[in-house]
Amino acid sequence: MSMNRPTYLYGIIVASLLLVALVAGCQGISGVPAVLGQQPEAAHQPGSEGTNSSENAEAQFTLKTAISDGKMVFVGVGGGLEGLVNPELQVQDGDVVQITLINGDGALHDITLPDFQAASEQITGKESTTQITFTAGIEGVFPYFCSVPGHRQAGMEGRLVVGTGNPTAAAEAPSIVRPATDLPGLTAGPSTTVHLDLETVELEGKLADGTSYTFWTFNGKIPGPFVRVRVGDRVAVTLKNDILSTQNHSVDFHAVTGPGGGAAVTQTGPGQETRFSFQALNPGLYVYHCATPSVAHHIANGMYGLILVEPEGGLPPVDHEFYVMQGEIYTQGAYGEGGKQEFSREKMMAETPEYFVFNGAAGSLTEEHPMKARVGETVRIFFGVGGPNAVSSFHVIGEIFDRVYDQASLTSTPLTNVQTTLVPAGGAAMVEFSLDVPGRYILVDHALSRLERGLAGYLMVDGPDNPQVFEGTIQGDSGH
Ligand SMILES: [Cu+2]
Secondary structure (H helix, E strand, C coil): CCCCHHHHHHHHHHHHHHHHHHHHHHCCCCCCCCCCCCCCCCCCCCCCCHHHHHHHCCEEEEEEEEEEEEEEEEEEECCHHHHCECCEEEEECCEEEEEEECCCCCCCEEEHHHCCEEEEEEECCCEEEEEEEECCCCCCEEEEEECCCCCCCCCCEEEEECCCCCCHHHHHCCCCCCCCCCCCCCCCCCEEEEEEEEEEEEEEEEEECCCEEEEEECCCCEECCCCEECCCCCCEEEEEEECCCCCCCEECCCCCCCHHHHHHHHCCCCCEEEEEECCCCCEEEEEEEECCCCCCHHHHHHCEEEEEECCCCCCCCEEEEEEEEEEEEECCCCCCCCCEECCCCCHHHHHCCCCCEEEECCCEEECCEEEEEECEEEEEEEEEEECCCCCEEEEHHHCEEEEEEHCEEEECCEEEEEEEEEECCCEEEEEEEECCEEEEEEEEEEEEEHHCCCCCEEEEECCCCCCCCCCCCCCCCCCC
């Protein structure tokens, strides 16, 4: 394949990122009505950071839980919020915000704003109260809700509008990308019990430059941790669901023989923990994923990973192993639109993602964490598709797979000399190749429209030129 190709493709990626930056500058949130409800300022709040100035007023609100039209809701108390159902709370950027919650119906409730790591205690019994105080240090529109399972869905949700409501946080949203080099080697030895701790965490992270998204993760990164065991091992799984989660979560390992691959016994509410164990009977490379309805939604938000069950005797050594997974992200805004993006169920059901990503985000394995190796070395890629929906035509531009462990079957004879390999949704492949020529090799799904929706990874290969295998000058490049 011509070496001009990577340069050309790089141009497309750069152009796409520029587009993101342009669009990010002119996004607004429409449909945000003005709000009357802020009560007069009160005394200085405990927990404030001492940065108050005249334009940095504090904000206090009181909400009461209630049943309204058969739905569970928050109702405003006092000031302009009096009687409003799930009132919109308007504050200024930097305000210290205090929300008092009164239990009006006697059931168990709380108030939670995960974007500000703010969660009240759970209160029960009529007229019991609780309070949260936090600094609204990010402009944007953020949900507040009751985190008791089912209550948000039953209607207990409103919005906090900070400043103009225009999100400025996207550029600063933390990375949720797991580098492709983040995987353990096997500690050799006889069969043993492997303890695996998974924590399901929902967090706002960077989806692309200038764009953020609320991801759902195993252990805070996408994909989840690479799990490496040997056939015959017993795996003892503990699944903990973060207290600030809005959802129940679970885990289904395709390496498990048993109900739901574990999902039948790990449906776990926020703040809860479940356990199960299984024996790894079949060697192979397997996907695991959250299996809480809507399963496709949980997977699309980032809840997948790989578990390797090494065959007897282990895998042959290579110089580099990489861990890469493909997924789809269904945002309400179009690809490249800036700001905080919300999930689109309509697009998910139509199977029309805006983003295709390796390891959770656009640019994850290009600008952020390119893979590196040297001429003369051997490379193994554990490649999986979380999906939830698209099949990958996995290909490395400029290379040929010496061996493909098709369908991630590690006990069959591998295919040899393969250009592109099909990896199904919820499936995996293991590929190996040696490096003969320096340059930038690009991991893609050869359904190449997806490249222009964020799907690319770089393998940067350093070392001496090898004119016998490849001779030529890369245009616009001083060469290697
Ligand atoms: Cu989940």
